[in-house]
Amino acid sequence: MNLQLVEAINNRDASAMARMAGGSYQPEKIISSEAEQLVDSLFRQLKQIFPAAVSTSLRSEAEEKTTKRQWIAAFAENGIKTRDQLAAGVRHARASNSDFWPSPGKFISWCKDSSVILGVTVEEVMQEFHRYSRDKGLYTGGAERFPWSKPVMYWIVCDTRRAMYQRQLSEAEVEKYAAKQLDEWSKKVAAGQSIPDPVVSLEVKRDVMPVNDQPTGDDLKMRWMPDARVLGSVTPAQWLYSECQRRKSVGLV
Incomplete structure (x- = not known):
């Protein structure tokens, strides 16, 4: 992590952070009351999951305060900004076999783990x-x-x-x-986007292909079963049945 950035955050030096980002840095987006509340809540949960850290990594209030600000900076640098993201990291922490307090980088990787975020491998x-x-x-x-x-x-x-x-x-x-x-x-x-429900297509293929009662020249031609892209929701058995009926109607069988 950029030590100058950490120092600027610890000192709440807005001008220094602005200089490091060419004048475009917005410190309030990193050190905001909401961000501090999220990390406070996160640390309370992690203390319960990793109780040994209270006597080792977080031995004093000053150490904990400094550690929290480092985590806030790491979250800002890596796009961790929602409760859902932190919840994914906490779920991974509960499943961890380690007794040691995770580093910010490790926890961020947990927040971005698809098997945790989506619950899918x-x-x-x-x-x-x-x-x-x-x-x-x-x-x-x-x-x-x-x-x-x-x-x-x-x-x-x-x-x-x-x-x-x-x-x-x-x-x-x-x-x-x-x-x-x-x-x-x-x-x-x-990043905070929700998963939309399946959307019904405007053009849904019919389940069974119709038989033409008034065949044209094209209907007299032999047809071969199309692949799945053409069949859509029609099963091969349904297609074969409808094709058999079509061929009967035009005298092919």
Whole structure:
């Protein structure tokens, strides 16, 4: 951490902080009453999780005050500014096997951990990916009506499937792309953005393709089963049934 910045924060030297940022630094956004209250609340929770730190790292009120200001500066430098972010870090702290008080950098990494922020790992994303691929035909209305385990799964899985077809990705590349999507969503949520609910498309494919009672020249042509991008919510069995009915209607079978 920049020692000059820490010293300026400890001394509440606004002019020094402004000089370090070329006149654009806004100290009130770092040392505000709200920021201090958040860190005060955080430290109370961490003291309960790491009680040994009270007698080692935070032996006096002056030491604790200095440590808090360093943490406030670290949070400001790394974009940690919401209660949800801190709550993610605290959840990770509770699961930690260490008895030692975490450093600001360690705690910040916990705040940004997608498995903590979203409660989802890339392994769980791939499980959901395969579950949707296997069971999507059981639910009418498209992906928006599928019973996703978490709202974020809808966005990650659908984007990953779209990329898989458009880019002809391998299984390993699909997982890599899903991991990237998971990381991007965790960053959005860490920055305070909420996860929107699935949005029903304006153009939803019908569940069963209709049979034309008045066939044209094109209806007399043989057709092959399209891939999943065209089928949408239609299952292969539904497509085969409708195609069989169509062929019967035009005398092909």
